[in-house]
Amino acid sequence: MSYARVLCVGLVGVAGHLVEVEADLSPGLPAVVLTGLPDTALHEARDRVRAAMVNSGQVWPNRRITVNLLPAMLPKHGSAFDLAIACALLAGAGELPLAPMEGVVVLGELGLDGAVRPVRGVLPMVAAAADAGITRVIVPVGNAREAAVVPGVTVGAVDSLHRLVAFIKGQGPLLDRPPVRDTPPPSGPDLADIAGQDLGRHGLEVAAAGGHHLAMIGPPGAGKTMLAERLPSILPPLDDASALEVTALQSIAGVLAADAELVRRPPFQAPHHSASLAALVGGGSGLAMPGAISLAHRGVLFLDEAPEFAYLTLQALRQPLESGRVILARSRGTTEYPAQVQMVIAANPCPCANPAGDQHCQCSAIARRRYLGKLSGPLMDRIDIQIRLQPLGVAQLMTSETPAEPSAEVAARVRRARDAAAARWAAHGWRLNAEVPGPQLRRPPWRLPPKDTKALRAGLERGSLSARGFDRILRLAWSIADLDGRDRPSGSDVDEAAQLRMGEAIDRQAGR
Ligand SMILES: Nc1ncnc2c1ncn2[C@@H]1O[C@H](COP(=O)(O)OP(=O)(O)O)[C@@H](O)[C@H]1O
Ligand SMILES: [Mg+2]
Ligand SMILES: [Zn+2]
Missing domain, CATH: 3.40.50.300 (P-loop containing nucleotide triphosphate hydrolases)
Incomplete structure (x- = not known):
């Protein structure tokens, strides 16, 4: 397998749109070509994903790598695509089985150390995924509570790329989302x-x-x-x-x-x-x-x-x-x-x-x-x-x-x-x-x-x-x-x- 596809969501205003992250790995001079992202975000995403993978004990594939975010016309912002890019890369390199990721939306920013960081806008992203018929999402643990607000979606939480890789390989669990608070939120002045x-x-x-x-x-x-x-x-x-x-x-x-x-x-x-x-x-x-x-x-x-x-x-x-x-x-x-x-x-x-x-x-x-x-x-x-x-x-x-x-x-x-x-x-x-x-x-x-x-x-x-x-x-x-x-x-x-x-x-x- 040298091709893989992982789902993610891009936000335009409050409207979320499903984004497909494709990775293709071919023999040839080692290089990374990322398309479908604005220039600056593209370089940053590539550097974060590479460092996070290496620091999570994964091997960076020494091949010609093309990562493409579809639809190309959709303006894409922010760092919520990192985790999906890493998954697509690893699956494309044959390091991860693809089946467990079928129909699952993956959201999250990667730290250089491989930690998964919370991102803004997870609630509208998950709501958009649900509207598109998605029933399973994986989000940063810091966003798990807001993701769980959306009805009809099973939320898995991760704190690191390592944990996600282990889960996809069937070697470990995802995190539970934080327990629901039993005290009502404080009310305002009366x-x-x-x-x-x-x-x-x-x-x-x-x-x-x-x-x-x-x-x-x-x-x-x-x-x-x-x-x-x-x-x-x-x-x-x-x-x-x-x-x-x-x-x-x-x-x-x-x-x-x-x-x-x-x-x-x-x-x-x-x-x-x-x-x-x-x-x-x-x-x-x-x-x-x-x-x-x-x-x-x-x-x-x-x-x-x-x-x-x-x-x-x-x-x-x-x-x-x-x-x-x-x-x-x-x-x-x-x-x-x-x-x-x-x-x-x-x-x-x-x-x-x-x-x-x-x-x-x-x-x-x-x-x-x-x-x-x-x-x-x-x-x-x-x-x-x-x-x-x-x-x-x-x-x-x-x-x-x-x-x-x-x-x-x-x-x-x-x-x-x-x-x-x-x-x-x-x-x-x-x-x-x-x-x-x-x-x-x-x-x-x-x-x-x-x-x-x-x-x-x-x-x-x-x-x-x-x-x-x-x-x-x-x-x-x-x-x-x-x-x-x-x-x-x-x-x-x-x-x-x-x-x-x-x-x-x-x-x-x-x-x-
Ligand atoms: N009707 C009121 N009942 C209780 N406290 C009042 C009342 N009006 C003013 N105060 C007191 O005066 C302070 C100033 O009120 P504030 O709402 O800031 O006035 P303003 O915005 O009109 O300048 C309040 O913090 C409150 O302690
Ligand atoms: Mg006043
Ligand atoms: Zn006056």
């Missing part, structure tokens, strides 16, 4: 920690129920960051498909813990305002990595101190927020990552950030306008809920007679509200009130009786309310009704919704 702050809590709950983006404006210490961090605690846990997507993105970004299981809690990402564009939307040299907005997919993207972000950075969020995905252009083609996020932004009302509040502010009217004005165009246009928060007084903080409602109780209301909205809009293909286009809510059968929207229409005529603002209030009114378990918003739901729209005032402050 709303029970927040005293008072009724408007903030209400805004957060309505945002969760309708999937609305949320902006909180208030002086330092008002509790904006605290509130934002607790949004995931009242969102429904991720369903199977979403959990797989979110876990896969974390796997690709290399932030999934080795003992990780399927991520069920909606993610929360709070990039610092000094974060680079690549850190925020994705990119980097070589393999384009998902950024914070993709790591927040199906969860929360929190922009704290939002006006401190560079204007171009805020602009760059616009398109992903619109389309729910990020497209990263590279010389070797484009990479696409999902990015459906619920955005929360927090801002001080002005650059002086005086903790004592607006009345002590020293900033000029122009400075104040310019500060929030930075947000107005690109982001505020998309944000349904815009509230102003004031810090609690010491007295309120210290003397809370009734304990604050915990997240679990709020989450139960949010879940019922979301179910009601999903059932109502199912025929239109929307799940959340935030997705419903404005005109839809102004037309029968969803139009509200004139008496309930009288104040809004008066605002429209006076010019104190924009048409967009009008639609946003309607959307919020539906979320409020859903939370209260009513099948249509009442006039008081509309009034309540208008309370969550201080944004008209913010837009005016911003001089729009």
Whole structure:
């Protein structure tokens, strides 16, 4: 036998594709020709595989070796092909029987010493293999837990090339994957920690129920960051498909813990305002990595101190927020990552950030306008809920007679509200009130009786309310009704919704 073929998987964005690693060994001048990989990766892979084989006690075949990765057109990145290349070489040289590797996908990077190292993206790779009908995979032991998340696949784990060779020869076992953790993963912060702050809590709950983006404006210490961090605690846990997507993105970004299981809690990402564009939307040299907005997919993207972000950075969020995905252009083609996020932004009302509040502010009217004005165009246009928060007084903080409602109780209301909205809009293909286009809510059968929207229409005529603002209030009114378990918003739901729209005032402050 001088030819062998071993299966592997290549990733493009979050999509995996089966890759065949072929090895052909022929008599002739000893040489190694590797094809189907980008140049730099090719040389590195050859050197790693050679060293790993020799240091695992294998003989490097002194023949003319051709290794080819198919399909050639598929862009291939990273080092996950090493182990499959080594297997194909050894089988081609007649050192390994081929039969045990038939239909098995092999993933892993080789160290020079022959150790098998974990690689990024194993979860989506194994999921792609399963989609292609593969039922057995061999992965680095550090990735075994995430690989085992994929249903219908038997996972074998290895820590060294030596162990894999022994296994294929029938001389030793693979490793067991690490035992399943019996303690549940730690849950995040809880709303029970927040005293008072009724408007903030209400805004957060309505945002969760309708999937609305949320902006909180208030002086330092008002509790904006605290509130934002607790949004995931009242969102429904991720369903199977979403959990797989979110876990896969974390796997690709290399932030999934080795003992990780399927991520069920909606993610929360709070990039610092000094974060680079690549850190925020994705990119980097070589393999384009998902950024914070993709790591927040199906969860929360929190922009704290939002006006401190560079204007171009805020602009760059616009398109992903619109389309729910990020497209990263590279010389070797484009990479696409999902990015459906619920955005929360927090801002001080002005650059002086005086903790004592607006009345002590020293900033000029122009400075104040310019500060929030930075947000107005690109982001505020998309944000349904815009509230102003004031810090609690010491007295309120210290003397809370009734304990604050915990997240679990709020989450139960949010879940019922979301179910009601999903059932109502199912025929239109929307799940959340935030997705419903404005005109839809102004037309029968969803139009509200004139008496309930009288104040809004008066605002429209006076010019104190924009048409967009009008639609946003309607959307919020539906979320409020859903939370209260009513099948249509009442006039008081509309009034309540208008309370969550201080944004008209913010837009005016911003001089729009
Ligand atoms: N409503 C509240 N209940 C309990 N603690 C609060 C509340 N508001 C503020 N705090 C306290 O003040 C600190 C600052 O809150 P933070 O969320 O960082 O405010 P902001 O982001 O608006 O500046 C918190 O760490 C917390 O200790
Ligand atoms: Mg803060
Ligand atoms: Zn100020």
